[in-house]
Amino acid sequence: MRISQLSAASGVPIPTIKYYLREGLLPQGEVTAATRAEYTEAHLRRLRLIRALLEVGRLPVAAIGQIIAAVEDESLPVHQMLGTAHYALAPPVEAGPDDDHRRARERVDALVAELGWSVHPEAPTRDELAGILVRLDQLGMPASEESLRVYASIMMRLVSEHEMHKIAFDGPREAAVESVVVGTVLYGKAFDTLRRLAQESESARILGA
């Protein structure tokens, strides 16, 4: 299809498509004449992924660039490629090097070890959770080890029983990353939304409103 058709099919304006082409987020079309290029279903799908990451995932363009570079770099082993995409999706961590943060990080490391989870020792997700634990302590709503264990086991059940089989590990690498990205960002938001609906309902029930 031509760029105008790609724009109509995706709902993305032509100048924006050209911006994505310049930034390397979208691969160039096949040049069929001096002023004409052909685009495919793959371009359409990539455009939808970019828009979903921007609008639903609210990721900055730089992070989207990292994810797409990982998809396209075929020399990267699959687990590492998925890790690159996965870490880019995480919010930036402001790891305080202070004692509170160090203690919270030790709690996270102990929890991961106790659960027997395979998580990279340098995974930024560890510091992210530690930062949240520090905040909860400061606000007087600390998370106990017992609570963390319960929450972790609920999340692991959700991931292993209901999420992981949706990842196309044995298909093309682009499909695996896409499903990880969509699963991490969009299903993450869906779970958070369902949790907030449940909270409203429970609040209404308890307060009898």
Next chain:
Amino acid sequence: MRISQLSAASGVPIPTIKYYLREGLLPQGEVTAATRAEYTEAHLRRLRLIRALLEVGRLPVAAIGQIIAAVEDESLPVHQMLGTAHYALAPPVEAGPDDDHRRARERVDALVAELGWSVHPEAPTRDELAGILVRLDQLGMPASEESLRVYASIMMRLVSEHEMHKIAFDGPREAAVESVVVGTVLYGKAFDTLRRLAQESESARILGA
């Protein structure tokens, strides 16, 4: 304590504290002399809440202002006050008035009705979930009714068995809102972080990395 002590105890610079005072996010101190005001533990706690909402919740100042106005407006019934805070915490919804969105919204309404949840008919959370379902459809990873039911029941168990008893419904209204806000934002992030740790671990296990 004086403003300099409040700054030292909270780690928030004095000009920032003065900005929060001007914006009404932080109540004025008790004036004890022409150029001097006294601040209390309540100010310190409020400052920590503001910083947590800004830095962990990443909420704009306007949304923080809404939450704090709901805390301070004693004429607002508790469930409504909590709802105001709760809705302000939600990301802005770009509700597409198109057919896809309408169909997705009907699916959400049917799900909420089937579950018997008490959720306001106009709750923005409904449109938020509908928007996510539209994206998942567009990206070729649709969420089935069966999956949504499973996810909803996992989230309801999490909320009713492990979260709601932490809300101080019978204490002062400020404490109830604070715990709802902290619970919604910070525990939401903790769950999302635990989910991503579980995903990394399951990915490593499945790929044998």
